Amino acid sequence: MDEVQHVPDLFSYIQGAVDSDPRTGRFILTGSQQFGMIERISQSLAGRIGLLELLPFDLKEIKKIDREERSLDQQLLSGGYPAIYDRHIRPQRWYADYVATYIQRDVRQISQIHNLDTFTLFLKLCAGHAGQLVNANKWAAACGVDHKTIKHWLSVLQASYVVRLLPPYHTNFKKRLVKTPKLYFYDTGLICRLLGIDNHKHIAQHPLRGALVENWVFSELVKGFLNRGRDDNLFFWRTHGGEEINFIADTGKETLLVEVKAGESLHPEWTKPMRTWIQRAGEKSAWPCVVYGGEDRSVIQDCTFLGWRDIGSIQKRLQ
Secondary structure (H helix, E strand, O other): OHHHHHOOOHHHHHHHHHHHOOOOOOOOOOOOOOHHHHHHHHHHOOOOOOOOOOOOOOHHHHHHHOOOOOOHHHHHHHOOOOHHHHOOOOHHHHHHHHHHHHHHHHHHHHOOOOOHHHHHHHHHHHHHOOOOEOOHHHHHHHHOOOHHHHHHHHHHHHHOOOEEEEOEOOOOOOOOEOOOOEEEEOOHHHHHHHHOOOOHHHHOOOOOHHHHHHHHHHHHHHHHHHOOOOOOOEEEEEEOOOOEEEEEEEOOOOEEEEEEEOOOOOOHHHHHHHHHHHHHHOOOOEEEEEEEOOOOOEEEOOEEEEEHHHOHHHHHOOO
């Protein structure tokens, strides 16, 4: 690829090379700045490209390259970006640079955002509402912009793999379901940075610790789908009466029901929303589980309780 570096128009070069020699796998283009690249290659190489979505490391990948035994709070702070582990960069330093360069510079320029302070406020607002329902009107009022601007900024953050809007699970239940999506980040280390958390000891007493744990489980589930080359069929379920299941994943073979609890002790009542859902849906192939902040694995009332380190057990069921 040395000669490619000196070609004025890389995409024209690749198109010509592919036209003359259509063998697959000769060119691999990577980078976090995907907006312009995707547009160019889609125009010139339509039908001749394969796109892979590479998210930050999941827990299994982290263990392969880093032997440090982290607590749950340490893992929430560290996140999953590779440089933190293979180059041993302090999470606080890496995420500060990431926010200043990629998000505040690249994303802001692409979105033609002129007021950096307002956009930074919006990012912190999103971090403070991770795991909650999107409220564009409320967020717009807080930022001093209109709701269309908030929706545009959210779409840009989604396209740049910063956040994801999780849709509700639709069934034919008689009770009316919440139709507004929930907001999640792909990485908890970034949330911690935006919230001003720079020490894992601060997480233990932080009011948003539960949301951080829930967001971490979300990102591990999404990675479990994408790392297997599958669309992440992931949803949440909530009624206006307050019944809720954090995540519902459709694998094609079974329906995974995942409830997330940050506590380290097991409580059988955590299974009630899932048992209610199974009864109403008449679902015979459902697999209910609770991911919690402890270490042990157990089965209570036909529900599997998984310690957070055992998150890979759910990912294996996505095969």
